[in-house]
Amino acid sequence: MPIEIVPFSAELRSVVREFNGRLDAAGVEEGLRLPADPHAEMLPGSQSYLALEDGVVRGGYTLRPQKFSFRGEIRCVAHYRLPVSEGIIDKRFALVGALLLRDALQKEPLLYALGMGGYQQPLPRMLQAAGWSLSPIPFYFRVVHPARFLRQIRAARGSRWRLLLMDLAASTGAGWLGLHAIQRLRTHTAAAAFSEVAEFGLWADELWEVVHRAYGMIGMRNAEELRQLYPQSNPRFLRIQTAAGWAVLVDTAMRGDQYFGDLRVGTIVDCLARPEDAAAVIRAARVYLEQRGVDLILSNQSHPAWMEALRADGFFGGPSNFLLATSPALRKLGVVDWHINRGDGDGPVHL
């Protein structure tokens, strides 16, 4: 039977569940499932598509068209999200992955994918084979409570942090407990006043209008978009405002996490200011999270000014498996200074 790609509709929920059930039975990792209720599970504007063979789901993907500013020119770019194919458990369907990708590109030539877990995963390999451009979104961290951090990292099963810290201790000549002192020495930013805000208002629109032309590529961050990304109804999202910009933060108390043990992890999810004001926003975000009592602060940032702001505030860089993939048509636009972070793509769902 031929395979046809159709938009998700409610009456297809049961066959999506059957598809997911086959992946469950084959032991496929939990993150690779099609949403059985896309409207409830995904950001507004998302549209899921299913590859159907005689009424049986063989794969699917989601597109989330978003407005991006390219130095002030607003264009639609779509997030290519979570393509899953039955080809991962049954080679008869090896063609489905390519079919999904080609279908998505036909619908929206300007596509990007984000995250994906590292270069060796199937999706980045496929995108690379299709001529997409892949690059990691740099990862930064700052340890607030070194003793607690080291105790928890030692207990955590994942070895990534331990390896990273051993490298760091060796390269700086300091023991692990010297981290705190090194971070303080590396901090060169001035104090910045800030206030916690409950919602994004007119002030966020005004800031967006002033700053978006300064970036080669940046997802729309006006007040309306920010209220969708970080709804007031979700108490996880913390918002601070400074004279120059804003940041959205998450403060998560981990419990037996594979990488973080029982640490309290603060994340600078999203942020905006003129590039020259990035340092003030990063410092304010860091101080706010420290005051809340987090043990560790993380951020993924792609723009040179925000990366420099993190370094100037004593953050260390580490290996990143948070990848940005851009379609050939998007790559041809020649953007270099994009501002992409954990607020893009799926949003901060995995933090």
Place this chain on the structure above:
Amino acid sequence: MNGDILSEVCGVAADVFAIDALSLTGASSPEQIEAWDSVQHLSLVLALEDKYGIQFAPEEMERMKDLGAIATLVRTKIT
């Protein structure tokens, strides 16, 4: 004509999958060739598009179940 194209398609597939072209036939499919996964399937599609200067539409790609079907599809696109 189709035989010639089939042997060319087998040659391209052999390069993509890094296997001996003589081991491939029109009936060769992902189930029989270990290296033929989703990523390599896409690589094969792109290699064929490049070789013949053609582009496959999604509705054509869904018919690519084995090398014979792919050769038939290529033939219809170039004649």
